[in-house]
Amino acid sequence: MSLKVFTTVVALILVVAGCTAVPSAGNAPAGLAISEPWVRAAATGNSAAYMLIRNGGTAADRLVKAESDVAAAVELHEMKMEGGMMKMAPVEGIAIPATGQVELKPGGLHIMLIGLKRELKAGESVKLTLHFEKAGAREVTAQVR
Amino acid sequence: MSRKIRPPVIWLLVAAGLLLIACLPARKLHGVPYDRPRPAPDLPLADQFGRAFSLADQRGKVVAVYFGYTSCPDVCPITLAQLTQVWRGLSSTEADRFQPVFVTVDPERDTEPVLARYLSAFDNALAGDRPRNFIGLRGPAEALARALDGYGARAEKRPQPGSAIGYTMDHTASIFLIDPAGNLIEWFPYGAAVDDILADVRYLIGRER
Numbered sequence: 001m002s003l004k005v006f007t008t009v010v011a012l013i014l015v016v017a018g019c020t021a022v023p024s025a026g027n028a029p030a031g032l033a034i035s036e037p038w039v040r041a042a043a044t045g046n047s048a049a050y051m052l053i054r055n056g057g058t059a060a061d062r063l064v065k066a067e068s069d070v071a072a073a074v075e076l077h078e079m080k081m082e083g084g085m086m087k088m089a090p091v092e093g094i095a096i097p098a099t100g101q102v103e104l105k106p107g108g109l110h111i112m113l114i115g116l117k118r119e120l121k122a123g124e125s126v127k128l129t130l131h132f133e134k135a136g137a138r139e140v141t142a143q144v145r
Numbered sequence: 146m147s148r149k150i151r152p153p154v155i156w157l158l159v160a161a162g163l164l165l166i167a168c169l170p171a172r173k174l175h176g177v178p179y180d181r182p183r184p185a186p187d188l189p190l191a192d193q194f195g196r197a198f199s200l201a202d203q204r205g206k207v208v209a210v211y212f213g214y215t216s217c218p219d220v221c222p223i224t225l226a227q228l229t230q231v232w233r234g235l236s237s238t239e240a241d242r243f244q245p246v247f248v249t250v251d252p253e254r255d256t257e258p259v260l261a262r263y264l265s266a267f268d269n270a271l272a273g274d275r276p277r278n279f280i281g282l283r284g285p286a287e288a289l290a291r292a293l294d295g296y297g298a299r300a301e302k303r304p305q306p307g308s309a310i311g312y313t314m315d316h317t318a319s320i321f322l323i324d325p326a327g328n329l330i331e332w333f334p335y336g337a338a339v340d341d342i343l344a345d346v347r348y349l350i351g352r353e354r
Contacts (some may be wrong), residue, residue, distance in 0.1 A: 040222055043266040044259065046310070048218040073309030076268065079219050079236050081335055085299060086220045086318035090308045113218070114309045 031057045032090030032096065032135045037142035039113070040106075041122045047071070048110040049128055049142050053094075054101040063094040063102075065131040074128075081105050096132070120144045166245065173348050175341035176331035185210075185321075185329040186295025188248060190284035193260040197280055206244045207349045208323040209342075211226060212298050214251035214314045215263040220335060224320065225267045225279070227339050231278065232269035233345045235350075240269060242325065242350045245279050248292060250300035250316045252283040296321055296329075324349045 018127050035094035049068075055061055066074045076094055080087045094109055104110050111128065120126065124144040131137050182275035187200050188210070200208065211227055213221035228245040235243055247264060249255035255263075269277045284292070293300055298317035305313055318335035322345060332347065333342055 040218065041266065042218070042222065044262045045215050046218040074308070075308055077218075081318065084317055084319060084334065085301075085315050086217075087303070087315045088217065088219070088313045089303070090305060090310075106219055110219055112310070121177065 002057035010080060011130050020028055027086055031055070032061060032132060032138065034130070034138060037128070037140045038127045038145045039126045039142045041144050042116060042120050044119065045116060047113045047116060048077075048106075049113065049126070050104045050106065050110055051140065052101060053096050054105050055096045055098060058098050059134060060097045061095060061128055061135055062099045062133040064133055067129045067131075068113060068126060069119055070120065070126050072117065075112045075114060076109070077112040081107070081128070093133075151281055161351050173345075174331050175338065175345050176320075176333040178331040179329055182324070182330050183326055185323040186292070188246070188282055188292045188295075189288050190248065190292060191257075192279035192281040193257050193264060193283075195257055198202075198280065203244055203323075205325050207325060207346050208243045208244045209243070209322040209346070210248065210296065211245070211319075212248045212250050212293060212296070212300060212316055212321065213318070214249050214316070215255050215259055216251065216310060217314070219254075222267075223333065224318065225264075225335075227342065228320070229267045229269055230339045231343045231346055233252055234339070235347065237274055238348050239347060240274075240277060243346055246282060247279055248289070250289065250293070250314050251302075252285070254287060255281075257283070268337045289350040296354070322346070322349065324352070 016097065033054040033056060035052045035054070038048065039049045040047045063076065066076065068074050076091050077088055078091045091109070094102055102109065122144055126142045127142060128140045128142055129137055130140060147285040148205055156310055183202055188198060190198055211224055213224065213226070215221070225247060232245070234238055249260060249331050260283060264279040264281045298319070300316040302312050303315055304333050305311060320337065320342065322330050322332065324330050331345065
């Protein structure tokens with residue numbers, strides 16, 4: 001009897017340990033994960049980069065700067081529709097909440113590529129370096145669409 | 146007694162009939178229709194090659210008018226790409242009867258060559274078919290203000306001192322549709338579905354035959 005109780009307790013402990021181990025194993029890159037990066041094709045002028053930034057960590061982070069050698073300047077911008085008017089303005093940084101995500105997407109937040117040095121054609125790729133307050137620098141290769 | 150009842154019933158039927166007639170044409174449109182279609186206000190501007198433009202020359206075509214600026218990296222190219230998609234969704238004969246027009250609200254930066262180069266990325270190059278070009282319009286501030294006013298659109302310069310872009314333009318981001326007879330029919334807000342715009346362009350082209 002006592003052996004049965006013992007094995008049950010051990011089994012339970014193992015199950016609990018297994019359960020708690022699963023989530024941390026599921027978030028393979030415990031910190032930031034950047035997926036589906038892409039850049040809008042443009043003949044001249046400016047363009048924008050978009051992506052999904054997931055934060056698997058328990059601390060909030062912040063995208064503070066981005067760089068790329070395809071443009072004269074790279075800034076973080078946001079588009080807003082207000083009363084049928086489209087408005088665009090730079091933002092100081094983009095907060096990435098703990099265990100959350102931020103999507104940079106058309107019509108919203110984006111990384112703006114100002115003063116393209118060359119034409120960006122669909123199918124090409126563009127390298128970007130993103131600087132996060134905590135996670136540091138991350139290199140991203142974005143597809144031109 | 147029955148005489149007293151009959152007239153209201155008849156008027157009710159007449160009213161219902163009128164309502165039905167009034168609703169019929171509107172039901173075919175997916176955008177925001179104008180209560181009373183009116184002649185589309187002219188756009189007294191010049192195109193990307195410096196030629197004077199007149200809406201009257203576009204009779205027989207459905208014209209889509211969009212106000213924007215080429216430094217805008219997001220909402221403007223999204224909308225222009227949508228209009229290219231509409232163009233590509235049409236048959237070759239229909240495509241000849243559709244003309245998207247981009248009016249720059251930033252003539253200061255959007256010079257003729259800038260406009261021409263920018264718009265070339267959105268042309269409708271159907272495989273094995275002749276290319277069809279966007280018309281890009283620009284003009285002095287006064288003419289632009291008149292054009293905007295005619296469509297109930299607005300544009301405002303917003304300095305961005307901390308940014309490499311220098312300034313941005315807040316602007317109306319709607320698409321205005323003009324029928325082949327030159328009447329302003331409806332407008333689509335930003336983000337409208339391509340299929341809805343395509344359906345209406347096709348309907349307005351077909352209605353004229």
